[in-house]
Amino acid sequence: MKIPMFYLFGVSILAILCVSAWSVSARAGYESAPYEVIESDGNIEIREYPDLMLASTQSEVEKRGQDGSFMKLFRYISGDNEGNQKIEMTTPVFMEEGDENSKGKMGFVIPKDVKEAGAPEPQNSDVSISTRKGGRFAVIRFSGIMNTKKADAQEKILREWLTSRGLDAEDSAERAGYDAPFVPGPLRRNEILIRLKPESTSEKLPETTEGN
Structure with missing residues (x-):
């Protein structure tokens, strides 16, 4: 038996709305700069x-983290730091393009409470803590x-x-x-x-x- 087109259309619209609602709610669940x-x-x-504290690493912006930069930062907030402290993910992920003198960067915003207490030092030398003015x-x-x-x-x-x-x-x-x-x-x-x-x-x- 053929499924009516209007039914398939309705299911598609419902699926899009559900994904959209999930995306918005998931984004809202993170602390944002x-x-x-x-x-x-x-x-x-x-x-x-205001001034923001970032955990940053070198990154090729066009690769959108597929060069390993995202995972270096994710491991840092997952406990790859002094004290093995877990740090909540935040939004947005900032990315800067490089030039002929320097490579690009990717940075995670350090949550306000961690910033105030003092962000733990990264175990990976490729990750650094800096201030975004x-x-x-x-x-x-x-x-x-x-x-x-x-x-x-x-x-x-x-x-x-x-x-x-x-x-x-x-x-x-x-x-x-x-x-x-x-x-x-x-x-x-x-x-x-x-x-x-x-x-x-x-x-x-x-x-x-x-x-x-």
């Missing part, structure tokens, strides 16, 4: 970030599987927006991913962040709002 939204324009925001960033949010082509296209849109606003920004950009590798592309949360130069100003919204 805090920030304040200074200005919002569609999927672009100006955010103020806070400040004001322009951020564009998008979905899909992040790769160089997509990231570059989104960065171009963001820089054109900055130019239209007369805002000066750094030449480098960061990528941020909020989801596990197996989350479908349309449900993923990705961001490109560009640090604004200290002398660059933007008109504030009536109120700032905390985001995550």
Whole structure:
């Protein structure tokens, strides 16, 4: 007996909704790097970030952790550190592209309580603890599987927006991913962040709002 098409369509839609709800709830279960939204324009925001503590390692950004960088950081938070301390996973995972003088980096945000108590030193010399200096960033949010082509296209849109606003920004950009590798592309949360130069100003919204 043939299954009616409308039934298959309904099951497909239900499955998509279930996966979407699961993805959002799973993401919400992690502590996320805090920030304040200074200005919002569609999927672009100006955010103020505090100093963050990161566990970082060298990484080829395009490989999205498949070069072993993700597992080095995951082993660190799983207890591969002084005291064998287990540390909760957080979002996002920050990624920086390298240049001719240095390799790229991947970094996990250290949870607030661990940061305040003092993050344990890594056992692996490839992992280091460092401070990501806070400040004001322009951020564009998008979905899909992040790769160089997509990231570059989104960065171009963001820089054109900055130019239209007369805002000066750094030449480098960061990528941020909020989801596990197996989350479908349309449900993923990705961001490109560009640090604004200290002398660059933007008109504030009536109120700032905390985001995550």
